[in-house]
Amino acid sequence: MAKYIVEQSGPLRGEVQISGAKNAVLPLMAAALLSEEECIIRDVPQLRDVSLMKEILASLGSKIDELSENTLSIYTEDIISTEADRELVTKMRASILVMGPLLARKGRARIPLPGGCAIGARPIDLHLKGFEALGAQIVINEEDSYVEAVAGPQGLIGETIYLDFPSVGATENIMMAAVLAEGTTYIENAAEEPEIVDLANFMNKMGAKIKGAGTDTIKIEGVPHLRGAKHTVIPDRIEAATFMLAAAITKGSLHICNALPEHLKPVIAKLRECGVRIEVGDDDLIVRGDLGPQNHTDIKTLPYPGFPTDIQSPFMAYLTTVNGSSVVIETVFENRFMHVSQLSKMGASIETAGNKANIKGNAKLRGCSVMATDLRAGAALVLAGLVAEGKTEISEIYHIERGYEKFIEKFAALGAKITRVED
Ligand code: EPZ
Numbered sequence: 001m002a003k004y005i006v007e008q009s010g011p012l013r014g015e016v017q018i019s020g021a022k023n024a025v026l027p028l029m030a031a032a033l034l035s036e037e038e039c040i041i042r043d044v045p046q047l048r049d050v051s052l053m054k055e056i057l058a059s060l061g062s063k064i065d066e067l068s069e070n071t072l073s074i075y076t077e078d079i080i081s082t083e084a085d086r087e088l089v090t091k092m093r094a095s096i097l098v099m100g101p102l103l104a105r106k107g108r109a110r111i112p113l114p115g116g117c118a119i120g121a122r123p124i125d126l127h128l129k130g131f132e133a134l135g136a137q138i139v140i141n142e143e144d145s146y147v148e149a150v151a152g153p154q155g156l157i158g159e160t161i162y163l164d165f166p167s168v169g170a171t172e173n174i175m176m177a178a179v180l181a182e183g184t185t186y187i188e189n190a191a192e193e194p195e196i197v198d199l200a201n202f203m204n205k206m207g208a209k210i211k212g213a214g215t216d217t218i219k220i221e222g223v224p225h226l227r228g229a230k231h232t233v234i235p236d237r238i239e240a241a242t243f244m245l246a247a248a249i250t251k252g253s254l255h256i257c258n259a260l261p262e263h264l265k266p267v268i269a270k271l272r273e274c275g276v277r278i279e280v281g282d283d284d285l286i287v288r289g290d291l292g293p294q295n296h297t298d299i300k301t302l303p304y305p306g307f308p309t310d311i312q313s314p315f316m317a318y319l320t321t322v323n324g325s326s327v328v329i330e331t332v333f334e335n336r337f338m339h340v341s342q343l344s345k346m347g348a349s350i351e352t353a354g355n356k357a358n359i360k361g362n363a364k365l366r367g368c369s370v371m372a373t374d375l376r377a378g379a380a381l382v383l384a385g386l387v388a389e390g391k392t393e394i395s396e397i398y399h400i401e402r403g404y405e406k407f408i409e410k411f412a413a414l415g416a417k418i419t420r421v422e423d
Contacts (some may be wrong), residue, residue: 006385011252020233037228100176130174158183296324
């Protein structure tokens with residue numbers, strides 16, 4: 001298995017180009033299933049999750065061509081299967097996003113029940129509640145742990161759906177199921193993430209009639225048909241936030257390009273509270289961690305526009321190094337403190353009680369062998385390794401490489417001493 005070796009690196013300096021957003025490109029690729037015409041998606045990051053989504057779409061009948069390193073053509077003239085492969089679904093939870101498009105286009109979708117993962121049980125009850133509201137019959141087959149959704153004889157019928165929690169995936173799946181339904185659908189208490197807006201913009205280019213994406217109520221007027229479209233993926237706000245924290249924790253100075261400050265307001269606000277200087281442009285930021293002392297702050301993760309749960313662990317790594325103690329509360333996932341034990345191994349002093357963590361500042365971090373437990377926890381350990389004394393060896397790095405394009409190259413170009421070794 002491959003590992004990262006991270007050494008104490010001093011202040012990072014230079015310019016980094018942010019890639020297209022992983023959490024936008026995956027639903028965009030699924031939405032391409034909705035049309036029998038060609039869709040072109042640009043700024044597609046080269047990630048393992050994208051490769052998995054390509055495999056899933058191909059197994060359903062899509063013809064996929066890489067027009068360039070970051071441009072995909074997806075052409076699904078015919079859907080040859082309405083069942084997602086078990087092995088692929090268990091590798092990537094986002095595979096469930098093919099359910100909505102399959103249901104919309106073919107009236108049927110069958111997928112293996114996605115397992116939980118390191119950060120929580122992650123059920124799909126809200127996705128299924130939405131499909132049922134649109135008239136689909138849901139059958140869960142416990143013994144072979146499959147779930148099947150079958151539309152009624154007249155296809156899907158628009159309805160008003162209230163989401164008990166503003167689930168990102170459920171909002172996306174229901175939006176994609178509703179675009180070809182008869183009549184109008186309202187999703188209430190919808191997720192408001194920028195990735196939802198990006199998906200709605202893409203489907204509207206295909207001929208959908210979606211209004212309100214980015215607010216808590218989304219209106220979808222069903223249309224009979226969707227044409228192909230071209231679309232550029234929004235920048236990855238979580239990758240951008242990760243590099244903002246790299247500038248802060250190493251007391252460096254980074255110019256972060258292809259990043260939308262509009263999508264980063266909570267992270268900008270919190271880092272400014274800590275004393276980090278941030279200048280924002282239209283599509284870039286300059287982050288200065290070299291202009292003076294950095295102090296503690298408190299974080300509470302919330303659905304967008306609140307503080308993003310995906311930045312909780314990298315931000316916690318940073319908080320171990322500032323002056324004073326901080327409190328971090330995780331409200332989105334029930335088990336997203338797996339990185340605490342690993343940071344503690346490096347010398348951090350963090351106490352957790354339920355979904356609350358108390359972090360002592362000014363930790364003298366020491367390099368040692370640690371393990372990435374999920375994508376963002378892995379990134380947190382890299383940030384800690386950049387300032388820890390000695391060498392930090394990080395295993396299970398496949399988590400990191402599923403979600404950060406050219407991770408090593410981008411960090412090394414900024415002066416980080418980080419290498420990838422095969423075990
Ligand atoms: C998306 O996951 C992201 N993944 C996650 O990013 C992100 O952390 C999450 O949204 C929250 O922002 C992608 O977009 C591919 P949810 P998703 O449905 O859609 C519960 C990363 O690191 N829930 O908003 O799975 C669920 O258990 C990943 O890039 C239900 O109870 O997130 C969780 O506690 C990690 N029933 C909460 O809602 C459901 O039917 C948020 O889940 C669905 C979700």
